[in-house]
Amino acid sequence: MRLKAPLGTVAVLGNHDYNTDPQAVTNALARIGIPVLQNTATQRGPIVIGGLGDFDTDHANVPTTIAAMAKLHGAHVVLTHSPDAPTPFPGTFRLLLAGHLHCGQIVLPLLGPVSVPVARRRYLCGVVHDGNRTVVVSGGLGTSNAPLRVHAPPDLWLVTVGPAKR
Secondary structure, eight states: OOOOOTTOOOBOOOHHHHHSOHHHHHHHHHHTTOOBOSSEEEEETTEEEEEEOOTTTTOOOHHHHHHHHHTSOSEEEEEESOTTTTTTSOTTOOEEEEOOSGGGSBEETTTEESSSOGGGGGGSSEEEEETTEEEEEOOBSSOSSSSOOBSOOOBOOOOOOOOOOO
16 A cells, blocks of 8 residues: 555655755655755645754754745644754644654653653654644654664654644
């Protein structure tokens, strides 16, 4: 079975992409028809997707991303590798999709994730309601550094975006 995305696909780069060869990753994604959004936005049907650069490698530019999104009309969705990104966005941005922390990757009973600072655990994994904003943080499919996951199963989200419930 193949993934079918009626409005197309887009991507953002993460810290490991920037730490290896971001242009090679961007080119590989382009060859299969997936554009990389770097502090810019695209219109996909009724949805405006803002692709924010990675915070951990100093590639995020929130004002530029917001300005790019403001030029388009539709429901705003922010796509970023960094789950900490919601903090600088205005409350009008209601949905943010992120990844990065692999749900902690190695999570020990009573201690929690061994490689994630306490300050970053709020957006560790899953759905986080932050006021009127929803942040969906995927654990992803792979690993980072150590090729091991303990009590942090890989996951992949299917998010359906529709009109707000009244």
